[in-house]
Every structure is written in C-alpha cells, then in structure tokens.
Amino acid sequence: MKRSIFMAAAVIAIGFTTSSVFAQTTQDTTRKTTTTTSTTTAAAADGASDVVGALASNADYSTALAAVKAAKLDSVLKAGGPYTIFAPNNISFGNLPAGKLDSLLKDPVTLATLLKGHVVMGKYGKKEIIAALTAGKGKATVTTLDGQPLTLSLVSNKLQLTNAAGSTAQVTLFDLIGANGVVNGLNGILMPKP
Structure with missing residues (x-):
C-alpha cells in the first residue's frame, strides 16, 4: 500500500x-x-519585390525608409542591384541633434549623400559577410554607392562598420531579404565627412 x-x-x-x-x-x-x-x-512578403520592400518589412527602420523616399533613392534601389542597405534603426535617427533629421528630410541632395554611404553594390547577408571576413582575416572592405570605402570588422565579437570619415556603427540585425538584395540593421548613422 x-x-x-x-x-x-x-x-x-x-x-x-x-x-x-x-x-x-x-x-x-x-x-x-x-x-x-x-x-x-x-521579409518574404514585403521584401520579395526589392530591398525597399525589405526595409519596409521591419517597423524599427521606418525612419530609414522615410529617408530613402525623401531622398528619392527608392526608385534607384527598386531597380537593378543586388544592393545591400546598412540601415540605421529609428533610435539612431532619434539620437541626431535636435532639428537635424527635419533639415535632412527637407534637403534631398544632402540626405541622398548620407544614405548612399549606407548602401553597397552586391548582396552581403550574414553568410556573405562571414565569408568576406574570413577571407580578409577579420576585415573586409566594400565600396558604397558614393564610391567610398566601408570597412567591416569584428570588434568585441560584433560586426562594426567604419566609413571613410571614421564614423562607426554596429550591425544589430541581419538578412531582411529583398529580391534584389538585403537589408542589415545598424545601431548608428555613418556620418560622411563634413
């Protein structure tokens, strides 16, 4: 019992x-x-058409999407490619000095210059970035749409991007896939030389 x-x-x-x-x-x-x-x-539903659709697929990048449209780069990024957009998240744009985002949105030429520094030709999703870093022994350099070098490197086990002006940001999101490329998210804005 x-x-x-x-x-x-x-x-x-x-x-x-x-x-x-x-x-x-x-x-x-x-x-x-x-x-x-x-x-x-x-990413599959909205991004299947192009990288602008991939950017639109994540609400954390809505300011970057609005900036791409204000700079009239959306028509460029919807055709051709493949492209990789290293898109600053909304918090990054929110950290700009007061009034800076509004002035950029009203100045499509300056805004386009800034944004072209975040776009490279070729598809660099996580898999391709790892391959490039492996081949380059921890560093890789790609060229932005405005012809500037963008250096990818591992810093404290995080992927960091550094532009020609020395501005840096880390990749926080990989692989929002569009039919003509990929969007990777950043935690900062790569500011060009003044």
Missing part, C-alpha cells in the same frame, strides 16, 4: 515537472518562433 502511494506521488511529481518544463519550452519556442516568423514572413 505504501509502495502504491509512493509510486502515485512519484508519477504526479514527474507529471508536474514535465508539464512545467514543457510549458517553459513551449513558451520559449513560441516566443522565438513568433519573432523569427514575423521577421521572416515580413
């Missing part, structure tokens, strides 16, 4: 433990799947 009670208690304890672990795994998996699925789905 004692043995039956002990077995029943053990089965119940194992059941609760298994349920708890399963619930945590399910929650974590759901959370990860939701994030991955929404990003992948958005």
